[in-house]
Amino acid sequence: MMARPTALLTAFLAGVTRAEIVFAPIPFGDGMILQRNAASKVWGTGAAPGSTVTLKLAPAPCATVDLESETLCGGAPRVVAQTIAGPTGNWTASLTPTPATHSATLTASDGTSSASLTDVALGDVLICGGQSNMGFGLNGARSKNQTSAQAKAALPPIRFFFMQGSGPNGGTGKTGTPLRQWFKANATNSGGSSAVCMLTAAYLYSHLGGAVPVGAIESCVGGTNVEPWTPPSGSLYVQNIVPLLPFTFSVALWDQGEADAKRTNSTWYSVEFPRMITGWRLAFETPDLAFFYVELCTEYGAELPKESDFWMAQRSALKLPRTGFATTTDVERALHPPDKQDVAARLLLEIRRVVYGEAVVSRGPEVVSSSVTNGELSIAFSNSTLVVHEGIYVTGQCGVAATGAFLTKDATGTAVPLNYTISGGSVSVKCAGATTVWVNSDMTECFLYSADSQLPAPAVEIPCV
Numbered sequence: 001m002m003a004r005p006t007a008l009l010t011a012f013l014a015g016v017t018r019a020e021i022v023f024a025p026i027p028f029g030d031g032m033i034l035q036r037n038a039a040s041k042v043w044g045t046g047a048a049p050g051s052t053v054t055l056k057l058a059p060a061p062c063a064t065v066d067l068e069s070e071t072l073c074g075g076a077p078r079v080v081a082q083t084i085a086g087p088t089g090n091w092t093a094s095l096t097p098t099p100a101t102h103s104a105t106l107t108a109s110d111g112t113s114s115a116s117l118t119d120v121a122l123g124d125v126l127i128c129g130g131q132s133n134m135g136f137g138l139n140g141a142r143s144k145n146q147t148s149a150q151a152k153a154a155l156p157p158i159r160f161f162f163m164q165g166s167g168p169n170g171g172t173g174k175t176g177t178p179l180r181q182w183f184k185a186n187a188t189n190s191g192g193s194s195a196v197c198m199l200t201a202a203y204l205y206s207h208l209g210g211a212v213p214v215g216a217i218e219s220c221v222g223g224t225n226v227e228p229w230t231p232p233s234g235s236l237y238v239q240n241i242v243p244l245l246p247f248t249f250s251v252a253l254w255d256q257g258e259a260d261a262k263r264t265n266s267t268w269y270s271v272e273f274p275r276m277i278t279g280w281r282l283a284f285e286t287p288d289l290a291f292f293y294v295e296l297c298t299e300y301g302a303e304l305p306k307e308s309d310f311w312m313a314q315r316s317a318l319k320l321p322r323t324g325f326a327t328t329t330d331v332e333r334a335l336h337p338p339d340k341q342d343v344a345a346r347l348l349l350e351i352r353r354v355v356y357g358e359a360v361v362s363r364g365p366e367v368v369s370s371s372v373t374n375g376e377l378s379i380a381f382s383n384s385t386l387v388v389h390e391g392i393y394v395t396g397q398c399g400v401a402a403t404g405a406f407l408t409k410d411a412t413g414t415a416v417p418l419n420y421t422i423s424g425g426s427v428s429v430k431c432a433g434a435t436t437v438w439v440n441s442d443m444t445e446c447f448l449y450s451a452d453s454q455l456p457a458p459a460v461e462i463p464c465v
Contacts, residue, residue: 019046020046021046021053021089021108021110021115022046023042023043023115024043026163026180026243027161027244028042028044029117029161029182030117030118031183031184032120032159033122033123033125033159034125034248035122036097036098036099036101036213037097038248039094039095039097039248040094040098040122041092041093041094041095041246042055042081042108043090043091043093043246044090044091044115045090045091047108047110048089048110048111048112049085049086049087049088049089051111052082052083052110052111053084053085053091053108054109054110054111055080055081055107056078056107057095057104057105058077058106059072059073059074059075060074060102060103062074072098072100072104072122073102077105077107080096080106081093081094081095081096091108091110092246098122100122100123100212101120101121101122101123103119103120104122105117105118106120121213123159123215124212124213124214124250124251125215125251126200126201126214126215126252127216127217127219127247127251127253128194128217128218128254128255129241129252129253129254130253130254130255131255131258132166132222132223132258132336133167133258134194134196134256135165135167135168135218135221136168136169136194136195136338137165137167138152138170138190138191138192138195138198138340139152139170140338141338141341142339142341143342144392144393145341149187151195152187152190154202155186155187155190155198156202156206156214157186157213158184158185158190158201158214159182159183159215160182160183160184160185160193160201161182161216162193163180163218163243164218164219164220165192165193165220165221166222167194167220169191170192170195172192175191175192176191176192177190177191177192182215185198194218196294196340196343196347197216197218198216200351201215201216203345204348207352219241220240220256224236225259225260225263226256226257226269226273226276227272230275230276230279231276231279231282231283232283237279242283245283245284246284248284248285248286251289251290251355252290252291252292253293253294253347254292254293254294256293257269257293257310258296258300261299261310262300266309269313269314270313270316273313273316274316274319274320288321288322289322290323290324290354290355291320291324292323292324292325292347292351293314293324293325294328295311295314295326295329295458296311296328297328297331297334297337298329309461311458323354324353324362325350325363325458326343326350327364327458328346329394329442329444330391330392330444331391331392332391332392332393333393333442339392349361349362349455361450361452363458364449364450364453364456365382365448366382366457367379367382367462368380368382370462370463375431376428377431377462379426379427379428379429379439379462380426381426381448381457382425383425384424384425385424385425385452386425386448386450387422387449388404388422388446388447389446390446391444391446394447395445396444396446397445398445398446404417404444404445404446405446405447406418406420406427406429406438406448407437407438407441408432408436408464409443415443415444418434427448431464435464435465436462436463437463437464438459438461439459439461440457440458440459440460441459441461
């Protein structure tokens, strides 16, 4: 007797194993962090086509975490998102904005199968990109006050995902830093991670008093220009950023420009860099993503005919909202300066000002106005009290004659110090025939600082005619 068609179909379907729902392996995993207080994106595959995918969050019991008033813990699992799976089973959901959570289980279910991520935190998340100075590993980072071993030993439990990175002392493998899996930072596993990225995250964690989890994703490649990182078709963007889309971040850090300063027209960079930032914001579906970059410690030969000031090309980013930068001309002059601690500390100040709305001085004295009268340049700066002294690792003879912070060039390109006087927040410079004055440039050995914040003035060129 022949089986009825429906029976044959039932038997056939019973023998077919349907794919089960899963989270996308990049960038999701146990021990990860999601952005708090935002509609954070979560996605995956394997759901029944057209099914309702429900995400539930089950925070760890309150007794197991450090508490503060805005920290979520304990209680029954609660629905934090629902979405409809597509025809191929792919799904993307936006979480209900959720306060800081130190540890939770996140479960996705389509009604017939489920998948869970354990020890998930919700806090503030950074993405860190650029070239080899971003990829410079924590194994080589040191400052006047801290060795690399001390930096690693002092790390709080930053949740870190090493997507891609290359630079001195950085990378995975022999450094012990896991590749493309979440880990909590400690002295053993963090040596190959980006020093700028990890230290900035660590300083932010400390600034928030440990009450808010902090994490970061590193994705950078040494020796690269800005264009390959620009959406939608930049090769490095497609390879190293697209797999992260549309993950939700609160902060982007960028340390790049050496390759462009050596080879690229500054005017072109001043257009391409903001275009890249805007492209990232659109791609991550976070139009107000705060973006901070590390200014080059030197211009690496970016002079005529490549034009005279690559720093100003970088500062073209400032025409966009919620942007900032860290000045580094006084820190150390090298292709890969090891002092990433001072760089991270300055980035944190910008983050505090822009992201957290704190009334903090985050940059050094900036030019408010300038004028020339009878061969004397008068400059008004944004800080009320100015001082001149040597840099952190860049040092020189800062003598009583007070020469060195303000320079010009002779016919051979040699730096020539100019005499100046300081009165409060203003400086008078004797032009002495000079047509341009450089302040805190990569020729400087004595630097102009704010006496209060001890932050250096960003490098600038001012006409002296």
